[in-house]
Amino acid sequence: MRVIVMGCGRVGSAVAGRVAASGHDVTVLDTDPYSFRRLPPGFDGQSLVGDGTRRRSLEDAGIRGAEAFLALTQGDNRNILASQIAKHIYRTPTVVTRVYDPYRAEIFGRLGLVTFSPTNVGADMACAALFGSGDAGDGRAAEG
């Protein structure tokens, strides 16, 4: 399947690397070409300089006909805007959105995006490490 990853930071580059390694067709988008240095050696997907909140860049990356779009930049609101363009304008079947702010993750989860909050994931893991596994407290990762 064709997968588009927006944001080539630590998480974006790792996800792009893994998806490519499992044999899928990956295009990773970032506004800063320097960020592509993070892609793992031997990465055989495409990297493209572009802004995932702009239709032009999304179309260049092949959003038409893509199976999945993952918005993984540092900017919650940019991720939310790009994801809603992918979901509502291009009807991309699977859209995953990283939203640091747990409240916004929950709100946009209710509005139909599949969101996850690294803040909650990190807090859950820290508490699990502290208390042992099992109930790690108030996990708030939203489902879409």
Add this chain to the structure above:
Amino acid sequence: MYIIVVGGGRVGRGLALELHRQPDHEVVVIERGAERAAELRAELGEMIVRGDGTEVALLEGVGASRCDLLIALTDNDAHNLVACQVATHHFNVPRTIARVDDPENERLFRMLGVGETISAARAVMAQIEATLPEHTVVPLLPVHGSGLQIVELHVQPGSPACGRAIRDLALPQPSLISLVIGPDGEPRIPGGDTVLREGDEVIAVTPEDAEPQLRALIATPDVEPEGEA
């Protein structure tokens, strides 16, 4: 009325000043930049709140759930969209208005429930087009939520439509010519056999992406091709 303005740039400040003068309105302006917020606070006082107007905790702190209208005026489309959506879906704010920088986001914003959008780019373009003597297509008004817009075209001499009846024109679907205004200023409701003449103004409803076809048909004068034709 309680109004929250997100973004204290020039437009936000101007609006705050204007609304502040009207005693019926309670206004809060949320500005993210520390320096700008301090500057505005010195001028406008308590109504300026520093912070991120897309953040739930901050909006809660300024009482967003009793807000009647949220206006998002930052220079960033993503922030403006999220501020309006959080206001609508988390705080049940009944009315939102967003500034849109990138004209292609306008339709998406309305699809996602933003009440009204203001596009500076569109307003400026329309104004400039209207002042140019050779202006040919002037976007007048987007039709709410439909992807259609109302445009004004000037029938150009030598264009494919000039001198022909409306029924003989291959109008792009589903465009509609709604009104024809003659050079004398007299409006007429067009029928199939209305003939378009040079100098007529045409008001049409058209999908945004069919505008170039409409322009080619009605508003493109017969220009001698340049170069070695």
